[in-house]
Every structure is written in structure tokens, then in C-alpha cells.
Amino acid sequence: MSQPTRRVAGALALSAVAALALSACSSASGTPSGESGGDVNLSYAIWDENQKPAMEDIAAAFTEEHPEVTIDIQVTPYKEYFTKLQTAASGGSAADVFWMNGPNFQLYASNGQLAPLDDTGIDPADYPQGLVDLYTYDGTLYGAPKDFDTVAVWYNKELFDAAGVDHPSAGWTWDDLKDAAARLTDPAKGQFGIAASQYGQENFYNSIAQAGGEVISADGTKTGYGSPEALAGIELWTDLIEAGSSPTAQQLTDTNPEDLFLSGKVAMFQNGSWAAIAYADNADIADKVDVAPLAAGTAGNQSVIHGVGNVANANSPHLAEAKAFAAFASGETAAEIQAETGTVIPAFDGAQQAWVDALPQYDLQVYIDALDTAVPYPVSKNTSAWTSIESEELSQVWAGSVSPEDGLKQLAEKMQAALDAEQE
Numbered sequence: 001m002s003q004p005t006r007r008v009a010g011a012l013a014l015s016a017v018a019a020l021a022l023s024a025c026s027s028a029s030g031t032p033s034g035e036s037g038g039d040v041n042l043s044y045a046i047w048d049e050n051q052k053p054a055m056e057d058i059a060a061a062f063t064e065e066h067p068e069v070t071i072d073i074q075v076t077p078y079k080e081y082f083t084k085l086q087t088a089a090s091g092g093s094a095a096d097v098f099w100m101n102g103p104n105f106q107l108y109a110s111n112g113q114l115a116p117l118d119d120t121g122i123d124p125a126d127y128p129q130g131l132v133d134l135y136t137y138d139g140t141l142y143g144a145p146k147d148f149d150t151v152a153v154w155y156n157k158e159l160f161d162a163a164g165v166d167h168p169s170a171g172w173t174w175d176d177l178k179d180a181a182a183r184l185t186d187p188a189k190g191q192f193g194i195a196a197s198q199y200g201q202e203n204f205y206n207s208i209a210q211a212g213g214e215v216i217s218a219d220g221t222k223t224g225y226g227s228p229e230a231l232a233g234i235e236l237w238t239d240l241i242e243a244g245s246s247p248t249a250q251q252l253t254d255t256n257p258e259d260l261f262l263s264g265k266v267a268m269f270q271n272g273s274w275a276a277i278a279y280a281d282n283a284d285i286a287d288k289v290d291v292a293p294l295a296a297g298t299a300g301n302q303s304v305i306h307g308v309g310n311v312a313n314a315n316s317p318h319l320a321e322a323k324a325f326a327a328f329a330s331g332e333t334a335a336e337i338q339a340e341t342g343t344v345i346p347a348f349d350g351a352q353q354a355w356v357d358a359l360p361q362y363d364l365q366v367y368i369d370a371l372d373t374a375v376p377y378p379v380s381k382n383t384s385a386w387t388s389i390e391s392e393e394l395s396q397v398w399a400g401s402v403s404p405e406d407g408l409k410q411l412a413e414k415m416q417a418a419l420d421a422e423q424e
Contacts, residue, residue, distance in 0.1 A: 045095035047081040058334045096322040100311045103383035109137035115312040120327035135309040143309025144330035145347035149272040150303040150370035159267040168292035177295040181245035184267040194268040195257035196237040196246035208233030209375045210297030220380035226412035249398040273367040305374035386418040
């Protein structure tokens with residue numbers, strides 16, 4: 001599916017608000033080609049090269065049903081995707097259909113950039129309610145849920161076996177995780193038990209929920225960072241660094257944490273369901289790794305759930321076709337195509353098992369089971385306004401220059417100010 005916080009959050013600069021507002025006012029809705037006649041070529045913007053083959057198959061399936069329409073898939077790496085989209089939307093040249101994520105959705109929807117999809121035949125009952133809610137704004141559905149991702153822990157079986165440590169399994173706890181991480185750490189080999197990365201979606205958003213806390217209130221107006229539960233969720237990771245069971249914040253900055261896992265220098269790495277296909281295709285580690293449920297805190301083993309939505313550009317010159325393809329690309333046929341390739345977990349109900357079966361060498365059922373206790377990805381109307389604050393304040397906590405308690409107090413104050421500004 002989608003991409004992690006290092007790709008999901010921090011996508012739009014604050015200046016995007018003004019740029020989008022201007023473009024929303026100045027752009028006129030295009031005339032659907034169904035009225036003007038002629039062949040239609042739709043542009044479809046995505047950010048994941050691994051998913052391009054599946055998207056090509058989905059596009060071909062749509063063209064088979066609608067011979068007059070062809071789809072041009074445009075792949076932009078995630079780190080550049082929303083910057084490019086901001087510029088294109090401001091200039092009136094955004095793709096006809098494009099991927100959207102939760103943190104950015106409300107900003108684009110509120111500025112008139114997205115076309116309503118309520119009239120495309122989408123049945124909300126076919127999708128997880130959390131994803132339908134994520135892509136609904138002011139009571140209108142603007143995004144068709146394409147896929148969803150939850151989080152689990154990947155582990156290197158060879159390192160576990162060499163250290164005589166039991167593999168992670170259902171029901172394991174934070175204490176079990178800490179113990180395993182300590183036993184898997186070998187300074188002489190430059191080997192660590194886990195990567196305590198400063199990642200929200202993969203790491204501390206989950207642990208805050210596992211401690212019984214929340215990053216933000218359900219209505220997106222109140223910060224949860226001032227609570228003891230949020231502190232406990234953060235300290236899980238900073239304690240692992242302090243204990244030497246994880247590389248330091250500087251080491252995790254110098255070398256991509258996932259690269260440390262892939263190279264066998266880190267035994268455990270929490271990652272989203274999108275990692276499955278990438279690891280299966282990596283000859284160096286494909287047979288060495290497997291995946292297990294997240295460790296449970298005092299409130300359980302909650303995982304954050306997020307999902308990509310297909311949206312139609314409200315200013316597309318081929319609006320009718322764009323809306324039809326956005327709905328199709330999240331429908332049953334598309335879900336089956338995605339599932340069989342193993343790329344992501346389809347959002348369409350009933351298609352998830354095919355995704356699990358596509359890579360039987362891994363226990364991917366843990367990602368589906370995570371739905372039972374999953375918590376929504378934290379968002380607000382202008383998510384990037386406070387995630388930039390979050391990143392800045394927590395970087396000091398991870399580095400040890402500010403205590404977790406003091407850092408979260410400062411973060412809570414600044415984040416609440418940003419949220420209050422959204423309501424003005």
C-alpha cells in the first residue's frame with residue numbers, strides 16, 4: 001500500500017495551503033470527454049515503483065472495459081511526490097487520477113482539488129470503515145480506498161537461531177522484546193537487536209497506542225502527547241537506544257535503519273505490510289526473514305492502520321472518465337490484481353486472503369489479524385503543520401539532548417498551538 005511516516009508525513013510545506021487555495025479558486029472544471037467525444041488518455045500518478053506492474057494490469061483491465069480510454073501511469077518517488085503534486089495542482093496540471101494519503105487528504109479536499117466520488121457506485125460497506133472515514137470530508141467521499149497497511153515486526157531468523165533466542169510469536173510483550181533485543185546485541189560484531197528509529201507509523205505511533213495513549217484526538221483537534229501513556233510509548237524506544245540494544249540516533253541517521261536490517265546488522269525491524277513484496281524480491285534476505293505480530297504493551301499490541309486512496313482531479317478535462325477509473329482502481333477486479341501480485345493488502349473486502357497466499361513463505365496473516373485492534377493513523381486538516389514540530393522535538397529526544405518527559409511537554413504545547421490555529 002502506502003508508505004511509512006518517513007514518506008507519509010512531512011509531505012506538504014505550510015505554503016501549500018495558500019497555493020492550493022489559489023489554484024482551487026482559479027481552476028475551472030473540465031468537460032467530461034463523454035460529452036465531447038473522442039478517445040481519452042488519462043494520467044495516473046503513483047509513488048511506488050514496486051506497484052507499477054500491478055497498476056499497469058489494472059489500467060489494462062479498465063481499458064478492456066472502456067476501449068476509448070487508455071491510462072498513462074506516472075511514477076514519482078515518494079520523497080518528491082507531494083512537492084510535485086503541490087506544484088502541479090497549483091498550476092492546473094495535476095494528473096487526472098492520483099494516489100492520496102491520509103495526512104494530505106483533507107488539505108486537498110478542503111481546497112476543491114478533489115472530485116466527489118459518491119456518484120461512482122462505490123459501496124462504503126466494501127471497505128474498512130476507518131479508511132472510508134479517512135477519505136470522507138464534510139460528509140462527502142473524495143477518495144476510493146485502494147489498500148491498507150498495518151505494522152508488524154520483521155526478524156532475521158538466522159540471527160535469532162545463532163543467539164538461541166526464540167522467534168517472536170503471538171502474545172509476546174514489550175518485556176519480551178527488550179529481552180530479545182538485548183540478547184541479540186553483539187557489540188563485537190556491530191550487531192544490534194532492533195532499530196529504534198524515529199519513525200511514527202512503524203514505531204512510536206504504535207507503541208503510544210499500546211500504552212493506552214493517542215497521538216491526536218479522533219476529531220483531530222487535541223494533542224495526546226501530554227499524557228503519561230504517550231511518554232511510555234516514546235520511552236520504549238529511547239530506552240532501547242540507552243540500553244545499547246539499538247544503534248544510536250546518530251547511527252540511524254548516518255545509515256538507513258532498514259539497510260542495517262537488510263545487511264544483518266539489526267535483528268528486528270518494525271515495518272508495514274508494504275515491505276513483504278520488497279523483502280521477497282531481495283535475494284540477500286528473502287529466505288532469512290519472517291514476520292510476527294507487534295509486541296504488546298499494557299493496552300495490547302495495537303498497530304496503526306493507514307491506506308492509500310485513489311482520487312480524481314476535480315479539474316481534469318476528462319472528469320467523468322477520471323472518476324470512473326478512480327473507482328475502478330479501488331474496486332473488486334483491481335483488488336484481486338493487487339492481491340495476487342503480493343504488492344499490498346487490498347482495501348476491498350474479501351480480497352485480503354489472496355494477498356496472504358501470494359507470499360506463503362511469510363506469516364503475512366499477522367498483518368490481517370492486526371485489524372482487530374488497529375488504531376487510525378493520526379491526521380488533522382493540516383497534518384504537516386504539526387508533524388514538522390513532532391519531528392523537530394522528537395529528534396532532540398532521540399538524540400538524548402532533551403529528556404523524553406521534557407521533550408513531550410514541549411511537543412504537546414507546540415502541537416496544540418498548531419491544532420488550535422487550524423480551527424481559526
